[in-house]
Amino acid sequence: MTTYIATDPQFDFAPRPGRVLQRELDAAGISQAQLAARTGLSTKHINLVIKGTAALSPDVAVTLEQILGTPAETWLHLEAERQVHEARKERSEVLEGYVSWANSFPRQLLIDRKVINESDAGTSLVAKLLSFFSVASPSAYAKTWLEPQASYKRSQVHSIDADLTALWLRLSELRAAELIEAAPVYDPAKLKAAADLLPKLTMSDDVGHAFAEAQELLLAAGVVLVFVPEISNTRISGVSRWKNGTPIIAVTIRYKTLDGLWFTILHEIAHVLLHPKRSTFVDDGFKADDDADEQETAANEFAQDHLIPPTYRAQLVATKTVIGIISLAEELGISPALVAGQWAFRTNTWGGSIAKLRKKIDPAELPA
Structure with missing residues (x-):
């Protein structure tokens, strides 16, 4: 009896069961005709198995085990490797x-x-991409990743690159995968409570730590929050979607501002709360023109109300100085950057001394 080692898939060959069988027959001094007589199979079938034209079936494997002593599992494993x-x-x-x-x-x-990898090219590149998108062919990729984009809610009218959007969405999906496994059942009440707490986190000087705290708050509510750096020509600031019953919120820092980041998070939370399981929302940010989209308008208002309650709106718009913005921020218990961002939006003033309060952030500051 001979033991054979399984073929390593990295090699460009596999031991054909028939070739091994012929070696066994030669070692035992048994001809193909004699093996046919012993097994009850036709000589033709034995010859086809040895040539590799006919598959070595489980019945034949068990029969060979009885006659030659080589385990049936070995024959079947060799046949599987060949196939x-x-x-x-x-x-x-x-x-x-x-x-x-x-x-x-x-x-x-x-x-x-x-x-x-840098070395990937040709079919290796193709295999890597198909595996990344978890599809078998470009047509399957189009059906899975491109065609659904036609139904996505987008809060902007700019042209976008559909392939790069698919790439970013897949990256966000993979980034969220481990957290999805740890996520409890989605709880809307807990998500509402988390949204109320988020503005306070903006006071932290460490945006990475504050983001991690936001992740924990949302995860406790059954919502996964991840950061995935922006890809050019996608115009994505954030997305909200559902995966296996779990809401996923993925954000970029498209505008590279602290207020843009937190507004986007709250905006996507609004979609999860207000429009559950109905759509995938791919959002451009609070500078987008959403007047024609009631769902986007509702999400914007949710985020705006959580940052600057309606009772403070008149005071916000009337503020003309940096000191006034900082004072209002202290009263609200949030970062001046967030108040400055909302002031800029309400007054349509994106430059000047107040606008300089809109703290810039770097992608390296966030957990990627």
Whole structure:
């Protein structure tokens, strides 16, 4: 009896069961005709198995075990390895036809986002991309990632790159995967309570730590919050969507401002609370023109009310000085950057001394 080691898929060959069988027969001094007589199979079938034309079935494997002593599992494993090897060869030929599709994605971006390695090219690149998007072909990619974008709610009218949007959405999905496993059942009441607490977190000088606290608050409510750096030509500041019954909120810092980040988080929380499970919302930020979209208007108002309660709106708009903005921020218990951002929005004044209070943040400050 001989023991055989399974083929490593990295090698471009696999031991054919028939070849191994012939070696066993030669070692035992048994001809194909004699094996046929002993097994009750036809000589033709034995010959086809040895040539690899016919598959080595479980019945034949058990019979060979009885006659030659080699475990049936060994024969079946060799047969499975051969079939997988042949399937991989056929698949590689198919992938050759997808190379131009894979090359249409920005290569350096894929490397920077660790989707592929620098050495990936040709069919290796294709295989990596298909695996990343969890699809079998470019047509499956289009149905899974591009066609649904037509139904996404977007709070802006600029043209966007659908492939790069799909890339960013997939990155956010993968970023959220581990947190989804740890998330309890979604609780709207807890999410509302978390939204009430978020403005206080803006007072922290450490935006990364404050974001982590926000993640914990939302996760306790069954909502996953992640940060994924922006990809050019997607115009995404945030997204809210549902995955396996769990709401996911993913944000960028498109405007690279503290107020933009926290407004986006609150805006996406509003979508989860107000428009549950109905749509995927891909948002541009609070500077977008949302007047024609009631759902976006409602989400904007939710975020605005949590940052500057309606009773303070007149005071906010009437404020003309930096000191006034800082004083109002202290009264509200939030960062002056958030008050300055809302002041800029309400007065449509995006420059000047007050606008300088809108603290800039760097992607490196947030957990990626």
